Amino acid sequence: MPETNRNATSQRIHYCPRCKKTLRRIEGKMGPFWGCTGFPECRTSFNDVGGKPSGDVDEHYRCPLCTRRLVRADKEKGDYWFCSGYSKGCKVTLADIDGVPEAAYQCQKCKHLLVKRNGKNGVFWGCSEYPSCTASYRDKNNRPIF
Ligand SMILES: [Zn+2]
Numbered sequence: 118m119p120e121t122n123r124n125a126t127s128q129r130i131h132y133c134p135r136c137k138k139t140l141r142r143i144e145g146k147m148g149p150f151w152g153c154t155g156f157p158e159c160r161t162s163f164n165d166v167g168g169k170p171s172g173d174v175d176e177h178y179r180c181p182l183c184t185r186r187l188v189r190a191d192k193e194k195g196d197y198w199f200c201s202g203y204s205k206g207c208k209v210t211l212a213d214i215d216g217v218p219e220a221a222y223q224c225q226k227c228k229h230l231l232v233k234r235n236g237k238n239g240v241f242w243g244c245s246e247y248p249s250c251t252a253s254y255r256d257k258n259n260r261p262i263f
Pocket residue numbers: 133134135136137138153154155159160161
């Protein structure tokens with residue numbers, strides 16, 4: 118891009134250092150932060166510093182429902198992650214896979230977690246609130262199709 122066009126767009130695009138997708142600014146409940154648009158496959162996130170992603174990768178993972186930080190459970194308790202919003206009513210827990218929380222998806226209908234299930238027609242994603250929420254999604258490459 119020619120030097121003269123440098124200020125043509127006031128909003129600079131920031132790229133994820135891991136997967137090269139764009140980052141987006143998210144208004145989290147704990148304040149703004151930057152998350153990768155490749156979420157949930159890529160869980161890179163940055164703290165927001167003056168409207169820009171900070172230089173340091175935030176090594177903490179975010180809750181797929183409320184965007185608060187996920188906290189790894191004590192070793193004695195088992196290999197899983199739980200939401201730091203637990204006392205605020207977010208009961209998300211995710212299994213630990215090689216030090217990273219398992220991929221989790223949100224029900225588009227009721228905003229609770231989806232769970233992978235085996236039905237007679239194959240694998241699908243059902244709502245964890247079943248039977249009060251009967252939303253279900255077909256599976257493709259281990260993720261729900263919305
Ligand atoms: Zn990424």
